[in-house]
Amino acid sequence: MSGPAFFQTHMGQRFYEGTMPQLVRELRRLNDNLERLVTVAEQLAGQKPAPSVEPREPSPGDSEGP
Numbered sequence: 001m002s003g004p005a006f007f008q009t010h011m012g013q014r015f016y017e018g019t020m021p022q023l024v025r026e027l028r029r030l031n032d033n034l035e036r037l038v039t040v041a042e043q044l045a046g047q048k049p050a051p052s053v054e055p056r057e058p059s060p061g062d063s064e065g066p
Helices: 010-044
Strands: none
Touching: none
8 A cells, every 4th residue: 555654644733633532531531430430339239339430540650631
């Protein structure tokens, strides 16, 4: 196959610099929401929440930009 690699194209740059970081942020947000949902469901069911579902503090390396 000839021509530039995907990451060298305008679409590739947009994907790696914009789309992919946004996907990561949304997946992290989804996971946080699911953890909160599990905690609430466990409380409603009268179970003690598992320690692994406690909200975590974002670490400095978690940021993907503004």
